[in-house]
Amino acid sequence: MIPSAFTFYKPDNIEKAISLMSDFGDEARVIAGGHSLIPVMKQRLTDIKHLIDLSGINEIKGIEITGNQISIGAMTTQVELINNEELFKKAPIIREASLQIADPQVRNLGTIGGNVANGDPANDMPGLMQLLDATYKLSGSNGVRDVKAREFYEGAYFTVREDDEILISISFDAPSGGYAYEKQKRKIGDYATAAAGVILKVENNMCSSASIALTNLSDTPVYCNKAVDIILGKEIDNNILTQVTEACVDQSDPVADQRGPVEFKKYVAGIVIKKALTRAIERT
Amino acid sequence: MEKINVTMTVNGKEETLSVEPRTLLVHALREHLDYTGAHIGCSSSHCGACTIDMNGKSVKSCTVFAPQAEGAEILTVEGIGSPDKLHAIQEMFKEHHGLQCGYCTPGMIMRSYRFLQENPNPTEEEVRFGISGNLCRCTGYQNIVKSIMAAADKIRDEANVEKKEIA
Numbered sequence: 526m527i528p529s530a531f532t533f534y535k536p537d538n539i540e541k542a543i544s545l546m547s548d549f550g551d552e553a554r555v556i557a558g559g560h561s562l563i564p565v566m567k568q569r570l571t572d573i574k575h576l577i578d579l580s581g582i583n584e585i586k587g588i589e590i591t592g593n594q595i596s597i598g599a600m601t602t603q604v605e606l607i608n609n610e611e612l613f614k615k616a617p618i619i620r621e622a623s624l625q626i627a628d629p630q631v632r633n634l635g636t637i638g639g640n641v642a643n644g645d646p647a648n649d650m651p652g653l654m655q656l657l658d659a660t661y662k663l664s665g666s667n668g669v670r671d672v673k674a675r676e677f678y679e680g681a682y683f684t685v686r687e688d689d690e691i692l693i694s695i696s697f698d699a700p701s702g703g704y705a706y707e708k709q710k711r712k713i714g715d716y717a718t719a720a721a722g723v724i725l726k727v728e729n730n731m732c733s734s735a736s737i738a739l740t741n742l743s744d745t746p747v748y749c750n751k752a753v754d755i756i757l758g759k760e761i762d763n764n765i766l767t768q769v770t771e772a773c774v775d776q777s778d779p780v781a782d783q784r785g786p787v788e789f790k791k792y793v794a795g796i797v798i799k800k801a802l803t804r805a806i807e808r809t
Numbered sequence: 810m811e812k813i814n815v816t817m818t819v820n821g822k823e824e825t826l827s828v829e830p831r832t833l834l835v836h837a838l839r840e841h842l843d844y845t846g847a848h849i850g851c852s853s854s855h856c857g858a859c860t861i862d863m864n865g866k867s868v869k870s871c872t873v874f875a876p877q878a879e880g881a882e883i884l885t886v887e888g889i890g891s892p893d894k895l896h897a898i899q900e901m902f903k904e905h906h907g908l909q910c911g912y913c914t915p916g917m918i919m920r921s922y923r924f925l926q927e928n929p930n931p932t933e934e935e936v937r938f939g940i941s942g943n944l945c946r947c948t949g950y951q952n953i954v955k956s957i958m959a960a961a962d963k964i965r966d967e968a969n970v971e972k973k974e975i976a
Contacts, residue, residue: 526852530810533830533876556877563872564853576830578877604866628942630920631854633866634873713941714855 528566557639596696599638615699622706642692647716652740655748656722659697665690678745702726703808707801719793723805742777820888835870846886857943860916886915898960907956909947
């Protein structure tokens, strides 16, 4: 499968990349790892006349950890996230989730920036970023701005990013408490039929903080605020876990596709949410 | 569309190709440089038959544009052994019948080549996870996993012999 023709640019700094984006408007796209973009280009589902490779821009690569503040450059690959021991100590859920993305070869090139900026509801990182309450840094011709991950996604492949903006980094505070990212997929390399992430703290058997998010169960990643409200301050028992799971499933809005009908997806959602809750509690 | 020059080192030799930017790395290797070891299976980054080594990492060469490989060090199955002197992994695939039709084999071998450097002493489960981006529709993977485990032993033994010889 051969994509339609394009011109190729490899700027060595972000200003040059943004200036190319403003010159070409929606005829231009940036390419990071390319593992979402190249497949759709091959299927000619998108018409790109100008392709801007971000791999020459060193300022948007790498992981910086200062105290509890974590900042990850958009061009950091999944395998770099997995192999970074300091990141694993501060936010082990990143490794747990990253290892469930695609396969080893894809993780070698796939980046966190591409994963979150593409706006594909099937991608795992956007859900994870809901969970961590992350902030995205966007750079464009009007300067740099911060957008909360929880306000970034508008619909499938639609985000608040402007045409001339490039996502340059992602930052969040190191989470504390138990964590789990549970993903049900048909095979390695497939997107989630349903996936759920949980981070929570339990003190004296009471839930003192919680975050819950879902992947591929709506046209955007879902932050389960209603379920979080239910569990906060409550004693953890089976009854409360069932209520929380139901509240999460209620907030999901999956569509039927080759992975199954809506009823099945909601059923699987219930299972992965319950598993994630249970494992997160075990790890507190 | 105008062609551009891309320079990369393939199997130790510097090569400059004149390609359209949309040329996929696997086509550049196969059609411009005649390294037909990397196979085209699904052409959608699922099957892994096109797996090669790029800058010390396994990648699927059907999902990389040739200009993205500018300046890269590329290794294909042609670069790790020859018919007279097989690489330990190739020898063990032969010995343990780690293939049937052979279509996935160059990808399997190139993935194993990198995987065994990342993890020289893997468990069977780690081997299976390590090659999870490579599909084989013939073998059921049993003999592929056996071959890789045997290759890991052989490579470690060879390294030990070398160490003793130096000592």
